[in-house]
Amino acid sequence: MAKRVVPESERRRRRPTRQGAVLSEQLIVETALRLLRYHGGAGLTVRRLGAALGADPSTLYRYFRGMDELTLAIADELIGRAIRGWRASGEWRADLRGIGLRLHSAYLAHPQAAVLAASRITGRTHEATAIEAILGVLRTAGLENADAVRVYRSLVDLSLAFAALDGAALALPRAVRDADRQMWRTRYGRLTPGTHPHIAATAGPLVACMDGSAYPATLDMLLDSTASRLTRGR
Structure with missing residues (x-):
């Protein structure tokens, strides 16, 4: 109760x-x-x-x-840490990339909290400040309101989804994390062209790519898409 x-x-x-x-x-x-x-x-x-x-x-x-309201406060605290000290530079891509990386990093600094709280909507002060900041960057860059909202949603969901995914991995015991990473080298890196030609052909970059988070590269893809949308709009 x-x-x-x-x-x-x-x-x-x-x-x-x-x-x-x-x-x-x-x-x-x-x-x-x-x-x-x-x-x-x-x-x-x-x-x-x-x-x-x-x-x-x-x-x-x-x-x-209760604990649920505390969970919302935890999420809002992480958002606040992400945006603390952030200032818009006027360069929309750098600004959005900076906010995205800050969100991801703030949650990953507390991986167990990321798993617990990344999916929550807090309705609190820091979250509202972050929403206002991101929409401000997008609208100032020239996006129409509907497009600005779509990119905002994509940016935040991408950042927090990767925070939860990467946080879940970091929350695993170190031995388990190391075994998962080694699986790419010991299992997939040794498959032969006769059975798995595409994996064998890309084994080198595939193994290398799996070391670390895919979030920065995926974030850049989203920003590339946004840049294309802005160009078409102009």
Whole structure:
């Protein structure tokens, strides 16, 4: 059952927690990110969060109605970290590429959080700021409103989808990640032209391409498509 969230003016805890900190939404979110790093999404519970903060778990309901609302706050915090310090340069392609790479990097800095929160719509301040910034770049570049929205959706979904995909890989145990990467070399890199001619013909670049994320290259493809759309429009 959802709990009643205490108004902002009444939230501030008068006494420090056992760790000597005063509770706030920001502190709770930062602590949740730390717990996600060590315990994953399944390990993020109200009880564990309360213990990490040195506060009674029920105190957390003064700030969030439940874990789902905390998840939205985590997602918005990552978006805020992505756009913090970003400024439009007036060069639409560089600006969009910069925002995309920032989003991807901010989520990948917390891979377990990326898996948990990349698909969520927060409705919060940082998300609204990011939407406004991206649409502003696209409309200033000359795209019509409908086209600007389509490119915005593609850019954000691409960035967050890759963040979730790459985050899931990073969240795996190192031995498992290494085994997955080696599979390209030990399995696909050794297939013969007689059975798999196309894989054999491209084995070198195929193995090399699978080392690292495909996100930057895919992002450039989206920007190439946007550039073509702008050229046709003019």
